Amino acid sequence: MSEHIHLTPLHNISATDAAAWHRVVAASMARDLPGVPSPGPQQIHAELTKPTLDSHRLTWLATRTDGVAVGVAGLRLFTSPGRDHLAELELHVDPAHRRLGTGSLLLSAVVAACRAEDRRSLIVEAAADSPGEAFCEERNFRRALALDHLILHLDQLDEAAVLQAADAEHPGYRLTGWTGTVPDDLAAVFAAAKNAMNDMPVGDLDFGTVDWDADRVRAMARVIADRGDTLLTLAAVHDGGTMAGYTEILLPQGAPPRAQQYDTAVVPAHRGHGLGLWLKAAMVGRLRAEHPGVVEIETDNAEDNVHMLAVNHRLGFRSYRRTREFQLDLPAA
Incomplete structure (x- = not known):
C-alpha cells in the first residue's frame, strides 16, 4: 500500500x-x-x-x-x-x-x-511495549536509555511533608525565582549552573554536550516565550554569589492543568545538602500560589537516576508510564 x-x-x-x-x-x-x-x-x-x-x-x-x-x-x-x-x-x-x-x-x-x-546519530523516543518500540527494533534502532515518567497530583499532596521540605533551613543558601528570562545579574551564574546538566544520566545515547553561557540561557527563554509557553524558575544561590542549583517548570500555552518539569540540577560542589528536594518543594508551593489552575506535574527521569527518583518519590511523585530512547547509528558513507 x-x-x-x-x-x-x-x-x-x-x-x-x-x-x-x-x-x-x-x-x-x-x-x-x-x-x-x-x-x-x-x-x-x-x-x-x-x-x-x-x-x-x-x-x-x-x-x-x-x-x-x-x-x-x-x-x-x-x-x-x-x-x-x-x-x-x-x-x-x-x-x-x-x-x-x-x-x-x-x-x-x-x-x-x-x-x-x-x-551520525538519530534518536527517537517510544512508549515502552508500544507499536513505536516494535517499529524501532524492527529497523535496527538500539535501546539506549530507559525513562520513568512520574506524576504529582497536587490535590493529593502530603502537605506537611512538602511544607517541611520547602521550609527547611539551608544555611549559606537563599532561594530566588523568576518567570521567563533570567535577570541580568544572575544570567552568568545561571549559565554556569546549567552546565551541571551535562553529567545527567543518558544511558548509551550519543547525546553530546551543551555549552551554556548567558546569551544562550536568554535565547532559550525567548524560544519558549515565542511559542506561547511560560517558564518558571527557582534557584538556590550560595552566599558566595554562585548558583548552587535550580529547577524549572514549563506551563504550556492555554493554561492546561498539567505542568511539565524541565531541568532540575544541583552543581556538583553543592550536592549532598538536600538542595534538590528544597527547590522542588518550594516550586510546588509557588505553583499552588501563582497558578492554582495547575493540578498536576509530570516529570521523567532515567531509570538509573536513583537520586532524583528518590527526591521525586519523597515529594509524592508516582510512576505512571515508561518510555525508551532509541538510537540509530548512521556510519559515514
Whole structure:
C-alpha cells in the first residue's frame, strides 16, 4: 500500500498543514499514550513554525491520494558544537493506517536527510511495549536509555511533608525565582549552573554536550516565550554569589492543568545538602500560589537516576508510564 502514500516536505507550514499534523498526532497519542494529554492545535502550530534553539527542523507530511494526512515526521537537526552530529526524530502514523508502509516511507526520508546533513546519530523516543518500540527494533534502532515518567497530583499532596521540605533551613543558601528570562545579574551564574546538566544520566545515547553561557540561557527563554509557553524558575544561590542549583517548570500555552518539569540540577560542589528536594518543594508551593489552575506535574527521569527518583518519590511523585530512547547509528558513507 505504500505506493499510494505521497510524502510532502513542508517548508512554509500553513494553518491547514498544522491542523492535519495535529489530527495525526492526537490520534497516535490516543492509541499509544492513553491518559497523556496531546498538544493542542495552537501548540502544534507553534512547535512547527517557531524557531528552535541551536537547531533547525525538517518536516514531512504523508497523505493518501485523497489528500488525507495519515503520517507525520519531524526531524530536529542540532547545530551547536558538541551536538552537531545529532538528530532527533518525532514520527506518528494514524493508527487506522498503520502496517501499510507509511512509517517506513517517512523513516527512509528522515535517514536520507540525516545522511545529507552528515549526522551520525538519530534518536527517537517510544512508549515502552508500544507499536513505536516494535517499529524501532524492527529497523535496527538500539535501546539506549530507559525513562520513568512520574506524576504529582497536587490535590493529593502530603502537605506537611512538602511544607517541611520547602521550609527547611539551608544555611549559606537563599532561594530566588523568576518567570521567563533570567535577570541580568544572575544570567552568568545561571549559565554556569546549567552546565551541571551535562553529567545527567543518558544511558548509551550519543547525546553530546551543551555549552551554556548567558546569551544562550536568554535565547532559550525567548524560544519558549515565542511559542506561547511560560517558564518558571527557582534557584538556590550560595552566599558566595554562585548558583548552587535550580529547577524549572514549563506551563504550556492555554493554561492546561498539567505542568511539565524541565531541568532540575544541583552543581556538583553543592550536592549532598538536600538542595534538590528544597527547590522542588518550594516550586510546588509557588505553583499552588501563582497558578492554582495547575493540578498536576509530570516529570521523567532515567531509570538509573536513583537520586532524583528518590527526591521525586519523597515529594509524592508516582510512576505512571515508561518510555525508551532509541538510537540509530548512521556510519559515514
